[in-house]
Amino acid sequence: MRILVVQNYHNTGLGQVGTALAEVGAEIDTRLAHEGAALPGDAASHDALVVLGGAQNALDDAAYPYMPSLVELIRDFERRDKAVLGICLGSQLLARAFGGRNLIGTAPEFGWQDVSLTDDGRTDTVLGGLPGDFPIFQWHDDTFTLPAGAVRLAGNGAAENQAFRFGRAAYGIQFHFEADCGLVRVWSAAFSGWLAEHQPGWAERVDLEAERHGAAADAAGLHIARAWVGVV
Numbered sequence: 001m002r003i004l005v006v007q008n009y010h011n012t013g014l015g016q017v018g019t020a021l022a023e024v025g026a027e028i029d030t031r032l033a034h035e036g037a038a039l040p041g042d043a044a045s046h047d048a049l050v051v052l053g054g055a056q057n058a059l060d061d062a063a064y065p066y067m068p069s070l071v072e073l074i075r076d077f078e079r080r081d082k083a084v085l086g087i088c089l090g091s092q093l094l095a096r097a098f099g100g101r102n103l104i105g106t107a108p109e110f111g112w113q114d115v116s117l118t119d120d121g122r123t124d125t126v127l128g129g130l131p132g133d134f135p136i137f138q139w140h141d142d143t144f145t146l147p148a149g150a151v152r153l154a155g156n157g158a159a160e161n162q163a164f165r166f167g168r169a170a171y172g173i174q175f176h177f178e179a180d181c182g183l184v185r186v187w188s189a190a191f192s193g194w195l196a197e198h199q200p201g202w203a204e205r206v207d208l209e210a211e212r213h214g215a216a217a218d219a220a221g222l223h224i225a226r227a228w229v230g231v232v
Helices: 016-023 067-079 089-097 181-190 192-198 202-231
Strands: 002-007 027-032 048-051 083-087 109-117 133-140 151-155 163-166 170-173
Touching: 016 202, 048 067, 048 089, 067 083, 067 089, 067 170, 083 089, 083 202, 089 163, 089 170, 109 202, 133 202, 170 202, 181 192, 181 202, 192 202
Parallel strands: 002 027, 002 048, 048 083, 083 170
Antiparallel strands: 109 133, 109 151, 151 163, 163 170
């Protein structure tokens, strides 16, 4: 199993998705697209695609000129019936790829927040088996409309479209299920300056928030990661 991972920003990573892929001995091919690494021209050499998050928005082609090629690559994986996983920015790019509208700056959300499954989410191959409502880590400003034909799987008050599936196995997930408590703490340190300005007091409350929500969020995230790997 060979997995293409497209990284769009520094200090991001696979987190619990990496754990699930390691459990099945997957080969990981990571491309640091934001640093200029070339993307494959098509999906022929990989079994699945993971597109990670980032601080940029999904329409920022001017600053990140690889984005149109990445959008086409997402389409090619789906056309070939190969699994795709877009997380946060990745979900927004997946929505763009199939005709959804990117809504910039309309849905700010940060920290562990509750997400609710839809009826379709409760029976979905990847999200099914989770509690109907569960906490999960969020860090985003943008959202999107669902592409025509997509299946809405989860939402909350901040962003109606927290997770969706397009076709058999292309999943867009707005929330950071890959970020367990350990990764959240890594991000909290790596982006401490930004957080001090935009999320005052986060450094002082992150441990308490992790104690309240971390165990349930980590369990939900690992469930999603393992279930998606099963789809691959």
